[in-house]
């Protein structure tokens with residue numbers, strides 16, 4: 290009698306960290322309908338479900354995933370000019386995010402340029418309300434189409450306001466009961482960028498904060514800044530074998546901010562402190578190595594934890610704990626991880 294043996298599929302190559310054990314089953318879903326069908330199939334078989342887009346914001350345990358991993362690769366974009374001069378951009382969840390930004394800027398529409406060079410797929414952008422250089426998805430997101438797993442139905446046009454978008458978070462983060470199938474953005478009609486809010490970017494562009502410039506020029510500057518920090522993927526550069534920033538910038542009551550810490554107002558007596566500054570204060574410099582040198586802080590930016598190959602998730606978590614504990618001891622602040630931890634924890 291022939292016995293079907295479960296085929297274990299490695300997940301590490303699907304992540305930017307190149308870490309994590311195998312899934313019991315991997316299904317690639319190349320349309321919204323295929324995503325829903327794959328999830329229904331997994332649910333019918335009582336299989337635990339893991340969704341993967343570009344794998345750039347996940348840390349997967351070394352023993353992998355004991356169920357079905359669905360890789361979302363649905364493609365398609367639509368532009369609709371609206372009577373008020375703005376443009377409605379509709380994008381399928383599996384579209385490469387930077388491809389969407391590049392195409393919208395090249396087509397003469399500003400708004401997304403500060404989010405250039407962020408890895409991953411479009412469906413994940415609302416999940417942690419992706420942001421960079423003073424712009425976040427919440428600024429442009431109109432609504433999403435979701436598959437509601439509990440009710441087993443597709444909910445079209447769920448407004449952005451219902452997603453609980455906050456600093457690097459939303460109600461979708463760390464959950465698999467609501468799956469993003471499609472995302473809609475409202476972009477200003479002209480080719481100018483959003484006002485430049487980030488002083489470092491304004492400096493590089495030679496303008497004052499608040500200025501607008503051709504979106505294409507801002508995209509080029511953002512990509513340049515990101516490359517310098519190892520924040521644009523490059524297979525040959527281990528400094529980019531990361532999940533981006535590993536810790537969020539802590540938001541604290543101003544009186545609890547460590548003396549001398551740089552800070553930005555974060556509303557209602559709160560301030561946001563750069564996690565990178567705290568890490569450096571605690572004595573961790575760029576390139577600081579974890580066990581056996583297999584993982585290390587990026588040589589370009591202390592906030593990225595990187596796999597120098599052949600590291601393991603256990604190595605990475607060990608390094609993350611060392612940094613978190615060092616910062617807590619030195620600065621009294623507990624750093625929180627930004628990526629989604631899959632079957633592992635700090």
Ligand SMILES: Cc1cc2nc3c(=O)[nH]c(=O)nc-3n(C[C@H](O)[C@H](O)[C@H](O)COP(=O)(O)OP(=O)(O)OC[C@H]3O[C@@H](n4cnc5c(N)ncnc54)[C@H](O)[C@@H]3O)c2cc1C
Pocket residue numbers: 305339340341342343344345346347361382407408409410411412413414416417418419420421461462463464467468469470519520521522529531532533534629
């Ligand atoms: C070099 C580098 C630089 C980065 N820079 C930034 C940055 O500047 N700003 C920033 O905000 N982030 C940054 N990130 C983090 C990451 O790129 C973003 O969070 C990105 O949106 C993740 O997309 P992904 O498709 O890779 O998601 P994945 O890593 O595949 O998934 C992340 C989470 O979302 C879930 N998910 C994936 N697809 C869906 C879906 N369709 N519906 C519901 N849930 C889903 C997954 O299950 C998982 O929990 C960076 C990462 C790297 C590696």
